[in-house]
Amino acid sequence: MTFRLDLIFPELLLAAVACVLFLLGAPGGVTARRSAPWIALLTLIVVFVVQATWLRPGTGDAAYAFAHYVKMLASAMGVLLVLLAWPTNAQATGNAALEFGGDGGEFYGLMLLSLAGVFLVAGSNDIILLFLGIELASIPTYIMVSISRPLPVAQEAGVKYFFLGAMAAAVMLFGFSYLYGTTGETQLSRISTSFGSTGIPPWQTLAVVMLVAGFAFKIAAVPLHFYAGDVYQGAATPVTAFLAFVPKTSGFVALIKVLYAAGGSAGTGAAWVEPDTVARLLWVLAALTMTVGNVLGLLQFNVKRVLAYSSIAHSGYMLVGLAALAGSHSASVQTDALRGVLFYLAAYGIMNVAAFGVLILLPARQAVTNFGAAYVGAAGPVPGAPVATSAESFEDLAGTGRDHPALGLAMAVACFSLIGLPLTVGFFGKLFLIKPALDARMYWLVVITMANAAISAAYYLRIVGTMFLRPEPAGAVTTAGSASLQSVGGGVYRAGGARGWGGPVLLSVVLSVIATLVLGIVLPATNRLATGTRAATVVEPHRASASVAVTASR
Secondary structure (H helix, E strand, C coil), X not given: CCCCHHHHHHHHHHHHHHHHHHHHHXXXXXXXXXXXXXXXXXXXXXXXXXXXXXXXXXXXXXXXXXXXXHHHHHXXXXXXXXXXXXXXXXCCCXXXXXXXXXXXXXXXXXXXXXXXXXXXXXXXXXXXXHHHHHHHHHHHHHHHHHHCCCCHHHHHHXXXXXXXXXXXXXXXXXXXXXXXXXXXXXXXXXXXXXXXXXXXXXXXXXXXXXHHXXXXXXXXXXXXXXXXXXXXXXXXXXXXXXXXXXXXXXXHHHHHHHHHHHCCCECCCECCCCCHHHHHHHHHHHHHHHHHHHHHHCCCCEHHHHHHHHHHHHHHHHHHXXXXXXXXXXHHHHHHHHHHHHHHHHHHHHHHHHHHHHHHHCCCECCCCCCCCCCEECCEECCCCCCCCCCCEHHHXXXXXXXXXXXXXXXXXXXXXXXXXXXXXXXXXXXXXXHHHHHCCCHHHHHHHHHHHHHHHHHHHHHHHHHHCCCCXXXXXXXXXXXXXXXXXXXXXXXXXXXXXXXXXXXXXXXXXXXXXXXXXXXXXXXXXXXXXXXXXXXXXXXXXXHCCCCCCC
């Protein structure tokens, strides 16, 4: 055993800077709020550079590659997500879609803590640390949803998200307790050895099934997907973009680790031990998740709710890769399946940021048909609540592609990529998921996947068509430039302030669109990302944390 504290430097740095931001936010001054996003942004850039240089896997660090890839991806996406949440108004209390008031330091500190949770999940080789990492990635997001704008609908979404998250945590703990009770081990590598030597008795199967159910909440998979529409709609748009990537990534990474532990010594030439139960479960979850997500997406009138159900559907696509991973006895198929999931995580994060960024940059309209539509709680529209100051409904998007052609084209690129059309990164993402499923002879699952991709085209093209083909609603008044103050629940809500284009938000959209096109058109760039994901498909990904944990064995 050797102690390598340097290998958890990124986690320590993110946690330390988060604490600094909490202290910085205590006075609540404008200067502190203006400096908070800069501190968060520079920290994530430093973490990315450190991962790319100082902590880069060497020739003897094959097991570290899985955690390294996830950390590189999380830090890069963190930069884009911080740019989306950049304060652009005069008081630095938010932007056209976000209003955290005087809690700027706390808001960005919570973002860093959540990303640190993803880092811990990627590097954990112990079920205790794995659970702590998952919850660290999730708990800050409950608070972020509630403070993202001073409206009852946001607080309602935060409370709903919190209680359902607590239920999912209890289910996960139930599964982890059975996993420990049946093996007597907490380290995933030793649990894997136990599974490989003794098979999977019913109690261990129950443990894995309960863990899959707990992770299903994190990735918004059926049947634990019901919160997504309300929470994604109620939260501010930058927070919604954050929810669509960070908790989902932690859930999928944790699920991958548990699947490899349950599969015994997978990838070494030995077949998985009795994978059929888990593989069938993942097959059904994948089919239901993508189908329910896409069908419900067709029925929505709020664009953020459409993207929420789109997020559910994309979880289903990634579950196709995991079903192939669990259902195949071939090491090469398992490697291709894991590569496909890791590639798709990156692709989905990039194109999702572009879509949400365009919504932030487009103004809302105070039309009669739209008033309160973006702020609807369980009891109906919120009386006296201001309409959104950034686009959220289809009425907001009507005709904006003609008024703002650059943003319209950016949304078109994001939607085409989410469909999976050629010349976008989304095409290669779906290709890398379908191929291992075909190799694993899951033909019906592939057919269901292709049918769902076609169904999803309906609501994605509806977004693009609304922007370019639909006329503006009669009598609509945009909130651009509005600096009026409206009372909400005894407080004061500033309706966006002087709007402007929001340079950092626009930069995030530009970077995302460029990455979506470059990774879909420039094949050397696509191959570079694919090579990175293949390098991350180590023989036993759950052992990757052994190089990250403080007591790592090298």
